[in-house]
Amino acid sequence: MQIKKEMKMADAIHRNYLLLPVINRLGIQLGFQDKTIEKVCLKQNVDVEFFLTILNAYLDTNDKSSKQLQAHSVKDVVSYLLKTHSYYLERIIPEIENRINLLIQHSQLNKNEFLLVKNFFEEYKKELYGHISLEENFVYPYMIEIADAYHSKSLSKTLEDKINSYPITSYEKEHSDIEAKLFDLKNILIKYLPTPNDSYIRNRILMELFTLEQDLNDHSRIENRVLIPKITQMETALIALKK
Ligand SMILES: [Fe+2]
Ligand SMILES: [Fe+2]
Structure with a gap:
């Protein structure tokens, strides 16, 4: 319902x-x-x-x-996605990081085990930051530019070159699966670390990771199923203006 x-x-x-x-x-x-x-x-x-x-x-x-969702403007959808990026970077990631640090403070893990989790998390974080910065610096501004040109029915030479050399479908191909590493991190916590006396902290980290995963799935779905098809249609219409 x-x-x-x-x-x-x-x-x-x-x-x-x-x-x-x-x-x-x-x-x-x-x-x-x-x-x-x-x-x-x-x-x-x-x-x-x-x-x-x-x-x-x-x-x-x-x-x-x-x-x-496709019926709404590109600007509205992008502005919502930007807010979800900030939510991941400013709230969720630091919160998970704090909880991971508790694993050593509460002696749940020895130093090497702790470093395994910590380094893995750092790598995940780097990947997520890279993904977000690519979208915020290049992909989203390009989408807005396409939407503006589409609504004003005018295509500049520069934008035409951009469409021909790097259409939105190329981003779709590179739209890396940031959820895959998250799955591996969950498995380290669930399967491979030694059994603790009390699983509470690890459970809390896992719950945060599962929640983040679900939110990221929703986020990527909007990018893949709403924005990319919409921008592809606009690119085609804009190129057709020149014919
Ligand atoms: Fe994104
Ligand atoms: Fe994305």
Whole structure:
């Protein structure tokens, strides 16, 4: 069942608590009493249709939800994705890092075991930062440029060259699987480290990793299934202007 604007905002959270950071990124903070989604969005000046589409796309991963999201502007979608990047870099990654440091402080691991986890995590972090910086510095600005040109129906020579030399589909090919390393990190914690007296800290790290993975899946799905097809269509239409 889809989330609708008449539903109470609190009920959406009760339905799936993983929506909490999603709602925050869209500009809504807690404390919404019994107000409906529509009322809360109106009060906070948030576009209710976009809000609902993002929430429903998170809950329902079928093609229909990607299509609904495609109806929204590239700028709105990119601005939401930028907020999720900041959430990973400023909140989630430092939090997981702090918990990993607890593994040695609480003597759950000896130094070598700790370094194995720590180095693996550092590598993952580097990959994630690289991925995000490529998107923020090149891919997203290119998408915005394409969308602007498409709406004004004008294609400059520079943009035409960019489309011909590095169309969005080349990014799709390079859109590396940042979830793969996360899976390996989870397995080190689940399978390969020695059995601790108490698994609590490791469980907490694992829960954070699973939650991050789910959020990243949603994020990549929006990039792959919403933005890339939309930009590809715009590129084709723009090139057709020259013919
Ligand atoms: Fe991204
Ligand atoms: Fe990405």
